[in-house]
Amino acid sequence: MATVTLKGNEIQTSGDLPKVGTKAPDFTLTTIELGSKSLKDFEGSNIILNIFPSVDTGTCAQSVREFNKEASALDNTKVLCISRDLPFAQARFCGAEGLENVISLSDFKDGSFGKAYGVNFTTGPLETLLSRSVVVLDEKGNVKYTEQVSETVDEPNYKAALDALKNG
Template sequence: MATVTLKGNQIQTNGNLPEVNSKAPNFKLVSGDLSVKSLEDYAGQKLILNIFPSVDTGTCATSVRNFNKEASQLENTKVLCISRDLPFAQSRFCGAEGIENVEMLSDYVNGDFGKNYGLEFTNGPLNGLHSRCIVVINENGEVSYTEQVPEIVDEPNYSEALKAL
């Protein structure tokens, strides 16, 4: 279990992020067209998992915008933005913002991604949502970098995540 804060108030997660150099846990997430995507769909590619509570918050939206800008310059790399928002809300946000270089995926069905990656909040006002995290997965499906942002309202360390590629 990890502890992070929301404006100074402690919140716990159900576990810890996957260990660096470990095999990334598989997932099933829903894309904007309502198809189901799994880790196998991205085999042979580098992945940046940009994980956050909701795209309807300022910091979450900023992280999507920043990774969208960076993603167009990355070779053999996909940026997957993951939250429990409905795919319709994710698509609406991307359309309104002109977001085209990242892929939005939703864990709304049963929250298994958040549980399996150890980042689901288990208490507090964001109970059931995801902690703000970055997980970088190399082309062999192994975790090469993780960050769990200690204060939810803060942005992740973009440069460290990109360096890990």
């Protein structure tokens, strides 16, 4: 279990992020077209998992925009934006923003992604949503970098996540 804050108030998550150097846990998430995608579908690509509570909040929306902008400059890299938002909300947001360099995926069905990655909030007003985190994977699905943002309203360290790919 990890402890983070929401506007200074402590809240807990269901576990800890996968350790750097380990194989990332597999997952099955729902696409905006209501299909399914698993980690295996992205094999052979570097992956940035941009994990957040809801695309309908300012900080979450900004992280999607920022990674969308940065992803276009990276070779063989996919950015997966993962929340428990319904796929309809994810599609609406990306369509309205014109975002084409990220892939929105939802953990709304059973929360299994959040459990596997230890990022489900277990206390506080965001209970069951996902803690703002970034996990970077290499082409083989090995964890190269992780960050669980300590204050939920803060943005992740984009530079560190991108540097993990560029310097890896």
